[in-house]
Amino acid sequence: MKKYTRAVVFLIKNSIKKKNRGMNIFWVLILAGMLIPFFSQSANAASMKVCVKGKTFNNGWTEERLAGVGVYYAEGVGGGLRGYTGDDGCYEEAGLPAGLYVDYLQVKDSAGTRTITYNSIPIRYVFKDSEKIKDFYLTDGLIDPMWFTLDAYNxxxxxxxxxxxxxxxxxxxxxxxxxxxxxxxxxxxxxxxxxxxxxxxxxxxxxxxxxxxxxxxxxxxxxxxxxxxxxxxxxxxNFGSASGRVTVCETNNPIPGASLYSNGEPQTAWGTTDGDGYYSFNDIATGIYENVQFGGLTDFINSASKTVEIIANGNTITDFCLYPKSGTRTYSWTPVEGENFYMFLRYKLYVTNNTVNPINNATVTFLLDGNERGSKTFTVASNSSAEIEFETSNFTLGSHSAGIRVVYNGETVLNEERTINMIAGGRLIGIVKDAQTDTGVMANIKINNKDYRTYNNGTFDIGLATGDYTGVYSYKDGYDNSILKSFTIENKAYTTQDFYMNKKTGSISVSIRRNGEILNVPDVSVYWGDNDPKDPPYLVGTTNVFGTLVGMGLPAGTYTNVYAEYGGYRSDSQTVTISANATTQVTFNFTSTTPYPILNLSADSEAVYVDNPFTINYWVSGANSCTAISDPLHEPYWDGLMLYTYGSQPISVIPNTTGLKKYILRCCNIFGNCVERFDEVTVNPASATDIYICEDPPCTPANCGNTIPEMCVKNGTSTVPDDATTCGGICGTITCPACPITPPTGNWQEVTP
Missing domain, CATH: 2.60.40.1120 (Carboxypeptidase-like, regulatory domain)
Structure with a gap:
């Protein structure tokens, strides 16, 4: 551009010197036409736009446009500070030549400290200078923003x-x-x-x-x-919780208002039992607490002391009972002072009569704000107790006075009032069930970190304030918690929710020993339970051919009097604890003092004919193998015959030769002790007439434990009616052995070790 300028100046000067006015005007017009477009294009060739943001954090990365940030670039294009960003965070400069700029561009925050407020909390940011950008282009006629994002100092x-x-x-x-x-x-x-x-x-x-x-x-x-x-x-x-119920010993009537005692000192801060005798204490530090009691009542003796273990994040359920003081009549009632009620008010009167005389035709009147809401007449026998309930509704919200008055033989024996609160709400009703048996179980329901106890059959009726409830579940020792439920309680309405819980289960692995030596003995039965005929033991299962048993799906818990039995002989008894999701190893030991098997054998026929069947009966106990053994007079099919090893069994025999036959049976137990029994039978030649014999029918699972008629058999091959022309109507009946005991709930199976 300098060359063009010097040329113009030279021509103009020359023209003036020559005083050629026409030529002067010509050259001026020519050069002006050439230079005006050039200067116009060079002076407005490009614009530079720089925008600046600051990196910020409000529970996630954000960016804020920054006003007042200085824009700097090198001396080759002017140098130093060029200007500051505006409210939109950008600085723009026009009239720059288009092309490549080889010197640096940089932004610096001149504001120092910037304060940004999140949720009324001020955060102060001090932003660092940007890095220097080299070799950037400005495009002819375009505004292409260059963005800078500034980091703040930590x-x-x-x-x-x-x-x-x-x-x-x-x-x-x-x-x-x-x-x-x-x-x-x-x-x-x-x-x-x-x-x-x-x-x-x-x-x-x-x-x-x-x-x-x-x-x-x-x-x-x-x-x-x-x-x-x-x-x-x-x-x-870590904390746990404790809950339970306090009742009258022997009658199991609830006792409201009982206080917790520890080492003989009342723990008043924990409160008292509610109207149904239940207590629920949360946030108890984990540990073992000894000498825990309930009491503090005028008409009852404090309960017996118990040791209570509080488990981290668990609930320990412990019930207590109190004996009334001798020769007294006690009256207690609910609601308790300050109790909240929703939808309706429920009264309960508990009466304990520890005298020899009954309480006949007493009257209880239920009051609300001094007005009678209803009354009932009741009778309580001597040395017994009673519970009288009453419900009322149609009340206004707010504080009320609930009262109760008991009159007996013209004397007022109880007349009290308590302040209660009526709150807008409804009732949550339903049942807690065992998911496998579909039967109700008594459990706790956790609602907003408060425990509510169901009735013994698993049903519940809980008053709650109106609103939405989430994360509600039922729980009980030995069970997995139910799934979480959500529901809405509406004013003066019932909401139904049922809860299902699965029992925690484990497994048991059993092995059999004799005097400490492992025995690979099959068909050894394992039981648990008492010997009380009213409560027979449960059959866990029987050992396999390797003498082992694995039982799976057993409800977690502690089982007493667990033992093995074989042929009427029992092992030592044990107490076995089944842990959830674990296998408990159990070994049962038989001693060497086990006796010999017991065996009886007899032929059940007076006349035996060749090629006609007759029956040999035997009864055996305490054996694990019974075998027919060889004798010179035996039939071939008798030798080596394997037979039942327990109970009474018939053997049908068809002799194929005549003469004296000796039938021998040998039975042994798992300890190697054996006995032999035999019976001799004379086989006669075939009779010319038909032979009719009463025989025992087979016992099957379909008729186990039942009495069934004997069969009349003709010539040992076919069954015919029992009448005067056949067996003579003399066939009797037999009783089949009892059915096996049904094992408890659970999936039991044998496995090969």
């Missing part, structure tokens, strides 16, 4: 972890945010973390064996150390 936070109960240090606790461990406190419970500035919500501490701390919001600002209370986490020791 801040830091000092965490501290302690116990909530005694403020002692908790070392090696993890600090978590967004489900990830960010760091672990040291032996002093301290942790300092460098953190990008922003707002971090839901930060908490955790450590195995302790309850997670509450979560909190942590605000971090650039170049600052946060040491606020939000960074000090306290963790509680």
């Amino acid at each position: 801040g830091s936070v000092d965490f501290k972890t302690t116990r909530c109960d005694d403020a002692s240090i908790v070392p090696s606790a993890d600090i978590l945010y967004a489900g990830k461990i960010q760091g672990t406190t040291n032996a002093s419970g301290d942790l300092t973390l460098p953190v990008y500035p922003g707002l971090y919500s839901g930060v908490f501490a955790q450590k195995f064996g302790l309850v997670n701390s509450d979560s909190t919001n942590i605000p971090i600002s650039s170049n600052e150390v946060f040491r606020g209370q939000e960074a000090k986490f306290c963790l509680k020791p």
Whole structure:
């Protein structure tokens, strides 16, 4: 451009010197026509637009456009500060030549500290200078924004972890945010973390064996150390809960208002039993508590002391009973003082008569705000108790006075009032069931961290305030918790929810020994239970050919008097605990003092003919093998015949030769002790007439335990009616052995070790 300028100046000067005015005008017009488009194109060739954002954090990465950021580029195009970004975060400069710029471009935040507020919490950001950009283009006639994103200087936070109960240090606790461990406190419970500035919500501490701390919001600002209370986490020791019921001994009537005692001292802070005698205490530190009682009532003796173990995150159910003081009549009632009711008010009167005289025709009147709502007449026999219920509705919300008055023989024996609260709500009703048996089970229902006990048959009727409820479930020792339920309670309405729970199960693996030596003996039966005929033992199963038994699907729990039995002989008895999702190994031992098998054998016929059947009966106990053995007079099919080893059994024999026959049976038990029995029979030649014999029919699973008629058999081959021309109507009946005991619920199977 300088060359063109010098040329124009030279021509103009020359023309003036020659004073050629016409030529001067010509050259001026020519050169002006050439230079005006050039200058126009060069002066407005391109524009530069620079936009700046700052990287911020509000429980996730965000970006903010930054106003007031200085834009700098090198001396080759002017140098130094060119200007500042506007409210839209951008700086624009026009009239720059298009082309490649080989010097750097950079932005610097001149604002120093910027404050951004999240949820009313101020966060201070100090942004770093950008990196220098080299070799950038400005395009002819276009505005192409160049974006810069500035990082801020980190801040830091000092965490501290302690116990909530005694403020002692908790070392090696993890600090978590967004489900990830960010760091672990040291032996002093301290942790300092460098953190990008922003707002971090839901930060908490955790450590195995302790309850997670509450979560909190942590605000971090650039170049600052946060040491606020939000960074000090306290963790509680693991807690469990205790629940149960307090009743009158022998009658099982509930006792409301009973207080908890520990080592003889009342624990009033825990409250008392409710109107149905139930108690439920949460947030009890884990451990073993001895000398736990309930009592504190005028008309009852404190319960016997018990030892209660509180398990982490579990519920320990312990029931107590109290004996009334001798020769007294006691009256107690619910609701208790300050109790909340929804939809309707339920009264219960409990009467215990520990005298020799009955209470006849007493009257109880139920009051609400001094007005009678109803009355009932009742009678209680001597040394017994009774429970009288009454319900009323049509009440207004708010505080009310509930009262009860009992009159007997013209004397008012009870007249009390209590303040109760009527709250808008409805009733939750339903049943808790065993998922396998579809029968109701008594259990607890957890609603908003409060326990409610069902009735003995699993049904429940619970008053609740109106609203939505989530995460509701039932639980019981020995069962898996039910699935979580959600429901809505509407005012003056019933909501039905049923809960199903699966029993926790385990397995048992059984082996058989004699004097400590493993025996591979099949068909050994394993039982558990008492010998009481009213409650016969359950058959777990029988051993396989390897002498082992594996039982699966057994409800978890402790079983007493578990034993093995073989041929009427029993092993030692044991107490076996089945743990959920585990296999318990059990070994049963038989001693060497086991006796010999018992065996009787006899032929059941007076006249035996060749090629005609007759019956040999035998009865055996305590054997594991019975075999027909060889004799010079035997039939070939008798030798080596394997027979039943327990109970009474008939053997049908068809002799094929005449003469004296000797039938021998040998039975042995698992201990190698054997006995032999025999009977001799004379086989006659075939009779010219038909032979009719009464024979026992076979016992099958279809007729086990039943009495069935004998069969009349002609010539040992066909069955005919029992009349005067055949067996003479003399065939009797037999009783088949009892059916095997049905095993308990569960999937039992034999496996090969």
